[in-house]
Amino acid sequence: MFRVIFLGTAGSLPTKDRNTSATMVNREGELMLFDCGEGTQQQMMRAKTGMKALSSIFISHFHADHILGIPGLIQTMSFHGRTEPLKIYGPHRVHEFVRILSALGYYKLRFEIEGIDLEAGDIIKRDGYSIHVIGTEHSVPSLGYALVEDKRTGKFNREKAMELGVPPGPLFSKLHNGEVVELDGRTILPEDVVGDARPGRKIVYSGDTRPCSGILEASRDADLLIHDATLSKDQQEWAIESMHTTAEEAALLAKEAGVKQLILTHISSRYSDDVTPLLEEAKAVFGNVIVAEDMMEIEVPYPDKK
Template sequence: MLKITFLGTAGSLPTPYRNPSSILIKKDSELVMFDCGEGTQQQMMRARTGMMSLSSIFITHFHADHVLGIPGLLQTMSFQGRTEPLYIYGPEWVDEFIRILATLGYCRLGFDIETVQLEPGDIVEKNGYSVKSLKTEHGVDSIGYAFVENKRPGKFNRQKAVSFGVPPGPLFSRLQQGNPIEVDGRTVLPEEVMGDPRPGRTIVYSGDTRPCDDVLNASKGADVLIHDGSLDNKQYDWAIESMHSTASEAANLAKKSGVIKLVLTHISSRYTEDVSPLLNNAQKIFNNVIIADDLMEINVPYKNKVK
């Protein structure tokens, strides 16, 4: 399973319908969070995602709408009896940010917090996936992220295995797990019966940014690009001044990268009643685009299952 839950999709200010930024990825039984705006823990409750299997929080930058949910989330998990360590990654000042919370008494918890400062290009290796930090362009030090699953084994050629004298059963499994086997005095190698490795899935999250090369390059062939789409074309000058992106700019980047799906988020409060200007701008350039809503979920299929 690879599922994205949009816990917060608002721009700089929350609205009655949108919480500040937070995105949750569920890979199998593990939860990985990107940004944690205020109210994130309540959104997790509403979405019924659970909290205790949250392994990491990746912060894009330290504007308030991206981090103010962290203290409450930490305390809630502690009250619920969490003992497993939590990893918090982010750009410069991530160590200082958590140290300040501890000084204020917010982090007297029943579990450890491990902070890791990232520079653009750093790769965090996890179990079955990695997260790469991307250089982005915002008004403060900021990074985006590419969540990249490890490659999957190639398809097992059952007919070929049988032709080598391999009986169906446990020996099939050993070959599929990458182990050579012996059959009638002959060694059968996994590569003789397995196809080429197949790519895992990739999700790119831009955070707040102007369109930039690192996000473009990370999105090439990706499954989902979650991009800052704060403003419509009429607000182009303000997008430049505030270091955000228009929906059209995000769509242009998606088109250039060849990403499968574009999701616009960080929606300005200007569009509280009507997001159609954003969607219309983007769809003129890139067809497979949607605007994220709070608590929206997306299941990400493997590419070979995409019609």
């Protein structure tokens, strides 16, 4: 399973249909939040994501619409008996932010929260994947994130194995797991029957940013790019002043990076009734694009299974 759930897709202010920024990734049952705007815990309840498996929160920057949901979420998890530690990652001084959070409301938490300061270029290694930290360009210190899975074992060539006299069963598994097999005085090597390693999946989350080289390079051949598209191109000057991206600019970046799918998020309230201007200008540049909606879910398949 590799599922992305859009819990909050609004830019700066919530609207009647859009909550503030929060994007959840469910990878093989492990939950990760990228930003956590106000009301995120209620959105999690509506989406039935659960909270127990939440391992980490990745903050892109410290504007209120990206962090105000954290205090309520951690206190709710504590009230429900959580004891597993939670890691909160973000730009410089996130550890101080966590210290303040822990003291809010005179409420003693039942689990440990660790705040971890990050810089562009950092890599967080996890079991089967890594989180790559990207420098972005916003009005305050800001980061983007790329979740990059490890390479997978190559495809097992069943026919070739049988031609070499390997009987179906445990020896197939040994070879596919990289073990050498001795058979009738012959040595069968894994590379005799297993193809080249296959890429895992890669998704990129830009957070709030102007189009920038960091996101462009991190997005090369990504399966999914989730990018700030706060405004349409007729608001270009305001996009530059407020350090956001237009839908057209996000599409141009996605095209140059060769991503497979682009999802536009952080949508300004001026498009509350109609996101068509954003979608049409992006589609004019890059075909496989969607404007995110709250509660939208996207499955990310392996590159060789699309």
